[in-house]
Amino acid sequence: MPEITQEMRDQVKEIVYNFFAEECEVERESINSETKVIEDLEGDSLMFLELLEIFKKKYSLTVGVESIGKYIMKHPAETVGKIVDLILLIIEHGEKISEIG
């Protein structure tokens, strides 16, 4: 289980913010942790899958989408800040994320 460092947190945040800025064609500066992905950015589930792919490759993660779906069902990730937290949990717990209560 990898330890999440501050550097890693900053890196994940940067990638997530830049990803949504590019995909949703908005200014990077207009995005903050409270920005709602669907309502404010018009993001969608395909974007989320693409974002997952970026991190699965970057951190050699083998977590399945179904495990992540089970976690999101209990802990909806509606804002950019929550997406960042979710990605960090996926990096930390991998497939076991579905077991987190």
Add this chain to the structure above:
Amino acid sequence: MNEVFGCGIDLEELSRFDKYIRNNDYSLMEDICTERELMNVDGDKRARLALSFSCKEAFLKALGVSWTNSNFSLKDIELLFGGP
């Protein structure tokens, strides 16, 4: 008489799948498609990937759920193309 449980519609831009096909990157396809679906991908891979994702999203919408808020996974739905 058959019963209709719901109606779901989904639309995806083909161009969103371009980079994966262009780079021979099938990671997204593996997230969306079952093993049997992957074995039967021929022809226009970009169109098949978009179609698979879109059909599965539409199916889940018809049920009033999403893979992000239910026990359904995209791989719980399998699309079989072709005749009998």
